Amino acid sequence: MEFVAIKSLVFYAFALFTIASAILVVTVRNIVHAAFSLMIMLFGVAGLYVFLQADFLAATQVIVYVGGVLVLILFGVMMTSGRLDMRIQIERGQFVLGGLVAALILLLLLSVISNTPQWKGIEDDGVILEPTTHHIGEMIMKGEFLLPFEVISILLLVALIGAAMVSRQEVRGEE
Amino acid sequence: MTLQHYLVISSILFSLGIFAVLTRRNAISILMGIELILNSCNLNFAAFSRFVTPPDDINGQIISIFGIVLAAAEAAVFLAIILSIYREFGTIQPDRTDTLKG
Numbered sequence: 573m574e575f576v577a578i579k580s581l582v583f584y585a586f587a588l589f590t591i592a593s594a595i596l597v598v599t600v601r602n603i604v605h606a607a608f609s610l611m612i613m614l615f616g617v618a619g620l621y622v623f624l625q626a627d628f629l630a631a632t633q634v635i636v637y638v639g640g641v642l643v644l645i646l647f648g649v650m651m652t653s654g655r656l657d658m659r660i661q662i663e664r665g666q667f668v669l670g671g672l673v674a675a676l677i678l679l680l681l682l683s684v685i686s687n688t689p690q691w692k693g694i695e696d697d698g699v700i701l702e703p704t705t706h707h708i709g710e711m712i713m714k715g716e717f718l719l720p721f722e723v724i725s726i727l728l729l730v731a732l733i734g735a736a737m738v739s740r741q742e743v744r745g746e747e
Numbered sequence: 748m749t750l751q752h753y754l755v756i757s758s759i760l761f762s763l764g765i766f767a768v769l770t771r772r773n774a775i776s777i778l779m780g781i782e783l784i785l786n787s788c789n790l791n792f793a794a795f796s797r798f799v800t801p802p803d804d805i806n807g808q809i810i811s812i813f814g815i816v817l818a819a820a821e822a823a824v825f826l827a828i829i830l831s832i833y834r835e836f837g838t839i840q841p842d843r844t845d846t847l848k849g
Binding site: 660663682711 | 823
């Protein structure tokens with residue numbers, strides 16, 4: 573009983589963290605602050621993955637997002653903002669209209685979630701699963717996900733070469 | 748913790764991401780909004796894989812991992828394009844790069 577109470581407390585703390593820092597990401601004016609709020613939000617999502625017993629997924633989230641994507645974003649900020657101030661401009665009309673659209677989408681999603689009978693009241697059964705890493709490795713390397721895995725590795729290669737091509741400086745006098 | 752808790756969290760993240768994409772006038776902030784949307788999608792996959800399918804079926808988690816990889820590739824290409832736009836125009840405000848505007 574005690575354990576369940578502590579567990580749900582921690583869950584709500586993670587959920588609150590995630591949502592609050594996501595709100596900061598979309599409202600804060602300074603882009604570096606927004607990037608660091610994004611980091612907290614990514615950690616919060618990793619915590620939610622742990623609650624879903626997706627241990628490998630949580631580790632991947634921290635390694636790839638916090639270690640990779642966030643560093644890329646910070647580099648992008650520093651290479652494009654220069655000595656100018658790093659404030660993000662927002663137009664009032666756009667702000668109101670965008671808020672309206674986002675609120676409508678949220679309302680639609682919430683009504684679908686609360687009105688779908690198959691999704692109602694599915695409790696966490698409390699079963700502790702085995703670590704998923706072994707299972708995931710087998711499914712990717714010799715199971716049904718072998719072909720998608722190879723395709724995605726080619727896609728990564730193409731994306732890296734393309735990124736290097738697009739962002740390189742034009743060399744003068746090159747024929 | 749029910750399935751609906753996770754769905755509500757991810758729908759909030761999704762609409763915040765839409766809000767960021769619609770209102771921010773800085774390409775990198777738009778990228779952050781897209782990351783929010785992708786995260787909400789991955790969270791949904793993991794939640795459905797935990798609650799709806801049998802316990803030892805973790806296909807949803809693998810789809811989430813593929814989603815993370817795609818997000819990383821997308822961020823790399825996005826930032827490369829932003830860098831070359833910055834070199835060309837001196838700004839990364841999406842409404843200032845209007846050379847192709849008719």
